[in-house]
Amino acid sequence: MKFWILSLFFMSYGSLSSADNHEGSIDLSGAMTTINLIAKNPSNYIAQLKSNTDVISASGTLLAGACIAVSGNEMPGEMQVFNFYPSMEAAFAGYEVQLSNAAMQDFTSNLDDIRVLKGWETSRVIMAYEGELLDTFATRTLSIDTDNPQTYLEAVTNLKEAYHANGYEDISLDIYQPIGAGSNLSDYQVIAVAPDLARLGAMFDALYSTDWAQEAFSGVAASRSAYVTDKIYKCETVYQSM
Known part of the structure; x- marks a missing residue:
């Protein structure tokens, strides 16, 4: 089975947790x-998203953000844009809006001039992000295979709790199950969220140098089969409905 772990298992949504x-x-x-x-120009692409939040909101999204790959990317300008919805029904209804809403079609057509699309993915939330809503964040996206999904989920939960108990209350490990993800389907996505890239790096330093982190991580390592992909992103929120 495959898991996307958006952050060491930590996608450090450094933009989700920041001074802002x-x-x-x-x-x-x-x-x-x-x-x-x-994206030809990632910063410009994000600026276009932020200046068209009225169009983005039409899909019913709760929260939208954009991430620029800083490590593990296969080419310059590699990005992800994410949207959260209250349910799978709402997410699929959002696709319907994108296909039928004239303003959204015009907007996406303009975006096509400054980007090359690589694909869309939909995921069901298994372990949700529970921290504060942040403006900027950093993430590690790790896709893995595992033959023991329940054991793996428990191991990731234990790892998160170990970090929280040792001074890393500002990070989160989140898990998703891809549905309709194309040929690179993974069974789960895990996202670790941290305030920024430096904080994400500190999580790795702790993992390699402390007994508590190594003990907790041993359960994660024992319950997975292989890495599939591994990338680190710098992210920021571009829209929120509340």
């Missing part, structure tokens, strides 16, 4: 859609 974080938290326990693309 939003107070409070939101329920992201429904579904997530992801667009993989290559």
